[in-house]
Amino acid sequence: MDPYDIEGGAINVRFLHADSTRANFLIQNFDLATANALRRVMLSEVPTMAIDVVEVIDNTSVLADEFICHRLGLIPLNSKNVDDVLYSRDCDCEGYCEQCSVVLTLNARCTGNEVMKVYARDLVVSEGRPNDEVGNPVITDPEGLGSVIVKLRKGQSIHMRCIAKKGIAKEHAKWAPSAAIGFEYDPNNKLRHLDYWYEEDAKKEWPVDEHNANIDGAPQEGEAFDYDAVPTRFFFDVETVGGLEPDQIVTQGIKQLQQKLAGVIHELQGNDGMNGADDFGGAQSPQMNGAGYGGQDAGYTTPYGNASVWGGGGGTTPYGATPYGGPGGSGW
């Protein structure tokens, strides 16, 4: 029996490493298309906060306005519970307001003879925002400085008003929640999906992640090639930029993907008029459930809670209760 997959055929997760910046895990009994879709969604469709518009009130530093504005845009901002923030384009306000943006002010002047560095910690977050954390500049260094924005010499100053909005990395990479996502399957190339060029000996020259390769099990000497084999174990290594905890990136990614699919279900079934009860376990179909997807996720309570993405509307959700809960619940 596979020591890393004690749950048999059910989809399950095993962690190799977890801390505040990184989640290194493997998903077992999963399929390649879904794993890759999840990877892509985590890269580009998980919403975060980033500075989007900057009003330049004063800038006598050596850097051009646009240059500094671009740097400001790239500063990671806390995006915890970013669900509380509306997309600016969906908001009723003109421009921006407290429900769809966070205003950060940067006001610095160098008066001493030394060169002064302006850091992310110097961004002052204004009162009135969707929740207490969202929009705070991410500061992880022991000195509590954050990233450097600009350097000033004596007499130089900058004064800028930055409007941070919610967005996704499909629009601009500054909204990307993850710095990098490692993704691998079949590290020993047993399935022969890879065919790298080599000089003399593929075994010696091909790069292999030894750790992952050990987990996945080395091929037996002279083992016959299995033409029907498909990858089932996927190695993920999600590293956060700082705005979201690494687990949040994954759970939000899953949620986004589910909402995407729910949108398709809704669109295809909605055209028939509601055809009511459907074929999964007598459960209610997601689109019958009121406040599920689409608009504001009113029903989504906590990422750790039992409420599923379809929550709200009251009562048991189609995926909330037991049918798919325990191990061994699914698999095809």
Place this chain on the structure above:
Amino acid sequence: MWTTIGRLVEHEPNSTLRNPNRKSNHMNIAHKADFNNENRFELFLLDDNEKKVEWEEETRIPNTAVFTFNKEDHTLGNLLSSRLHKYDYVTFSAYKVPHPLFAKFELRVTTNGSISPKDAIVKCCKDIVQDLEVLSRSFTTEWLGKRIVHEGEAERLAREREI
């Protein structure tokens, strides 16, 4: 004395950099933090009256339809077309992105007639949603476990350092 070498952005009537909220345009310029690609949201926001999915029956081949997904990309295209291969009643499924600059893909599905292509896709979507739900649960459970172990260790180390 002055030679004009260009127009200041705030004097350009069509400039998006002009801040309409300000009465005077004196020294105040609003910049997009990165204003290239103003219309990148066209990649994922449906136009007015645009539908997420449109489809057309293929008249020459039975049980076949071509679905056009608007404002979607390979993330969903590959996911659906590959997943559909797993069902016995699906005899063909494939997708293409007709042009890389337009955010849409076409998914062509043929079934054996026991189910319509549309229902096959709906079933497929529901199954994926379920799988993701199982995944999500397993992930959160394992993450919490791992973090507790991790934090416990960090705490123990901190305590040892104090002593």
